[in-house]
Amino acid sequence: MTSSDDPPIQRKLIEILRVIDEHEGAVGARIISDALKERGYPLGERGVRYHLRILDERGLTKGHGYAGRTITEHGRREIEEALVHDRIGFIHARLEEMIYQTDFDLEKERGLVIANITAIKKEDLDDALGILRYLSEHGMSCRIKIIEEGASDHAVAVPEGHVGIATICSATCDGILLKHGIPVNINYGGMLRFDKNQASHYTDLIAYAGTTIDPMKIFISWKTTSVLDVVETGDGLLLANVRAVPDLARDEASKILDRVVGAGITDYVNIGDPHSPVLGAPVAAGMTGISVSAGLNVIAAIQEVGIAVAVEPVATVMDYSEFEVV
Incomplete structure (x- = not known):
């Protein structure tokens, strides 16, 4: 006898729950059967x-009774948990899609870049801008765009009573490398320890390909x-991420990323030795690891002074010209 815990039956059970959940009111066996046939069951x-x-x-x-079934709250939770498997890899795929859409020209310093969008309360904006100016005065890149509540020209809607702060996502670096013909794989988001103004090692890493939530969102x-x-002492923890390029492209990638830092796309870049860990992060054979500080560090700094932030990493692509130095 087949167990109700067998994977094929489990998949059918979840699909039946989805059918019921998509209908208003009770659903009978005939409607469920027809819907399942359309879905390949x-x-x-x-x-x-x-x-x-x-x-x-x-x-x-x-x-x-004869009207059929409705789903319970327990059933809805079951669907949500079942969808976790479906969402694995979605973050990585979305990131790669955004990287492909960038077309930033280093020579002309114009084009599309990937943007993170963070919502804060309107009354916190002046204090937040004060922190950003402080960071800028101490050498950290603070190119932002303020987005008013209700704005509809971006992927993330800013809720009432809030303003959005768009920052340049460090994954733009990967788009630039790709545009210059260098294959690049973004692998991890992490927390990077700094000691005496030097990147020391990653204390935590989350693989983009193995998570249902953006690593930067988790760490924030x-x-x-x-x-x-x-910024003040040279010691502490920053947000950063790790990508890998072929060993043969290491020197060219280094030259390009120097210019990327100059354009204010990111602040810190560390390039590892060929087929060796970079700051403790593993790298595949034949590849060189590159650590790049995240664009959301300026938002993390705002949070550090007690301002509540709602972060959407890799939210959309925006024109570089829309961003201004604080």
Whole structure:
């Protein structure tokens, strides 16, 4: 006898839950059966009723006589948890899509760059700008664009009573390398320890290909950065990410990234030795690791003084000319 925990049955159970959840009111076996056939699950009404009994027993659906079933809150949570597997790799794929869309020209310093968008309360804007000016005065790149509430020309809607702060995402570096013919794989987001104004090692890493949430968003939620300490004392934790380029492209990538820093796209770049870890982050054979500081460090600094931030990394692409130095 087939167990109700078998993967094929589990997939059908989840799909039935999705069908019920997509309908208003109770749904009967015939409608569910028709919907499943359209999705590639040829399950007759009798088979649907068998699966519905399992869902009822688990408390995921509720029967309403001849009218059919509705989904319970427990059932909705089951769908959300099942979708985790589907979302694995989505962050990485979206990042690569954004990287491909960039067309920043280093010579002319114009073109599309990837932008992060952060929402803060309107009443916090002056204090936030004060922090950004402080960072800028101490040598950190602070190119931003202020987005008013309700603006509809960007991917992230700024809620009422808030303003958006767009910052340049460091993944723009990868788009620039790609534009110069250098294959690049962005691998990790992490927390990078600085000692005496020098990058020392990564204390934490999250692989972009293995997460359902952007690593930068996770690390900012931890509230463990110390960007202001790095600026003031040279010691602390910054947000950064790791990518890899072929060993043969190492020298050319180094020259390009020097110019990227000059354009204010990022602040700190560390290039590892061929096929060796970069600041403790693993690198595949035949590749050179490159660590780049994240564009969200300036937002992390705002958070460090107690200002609440709602961050959307890799939110959209914007024209470089829209950003101004604070």
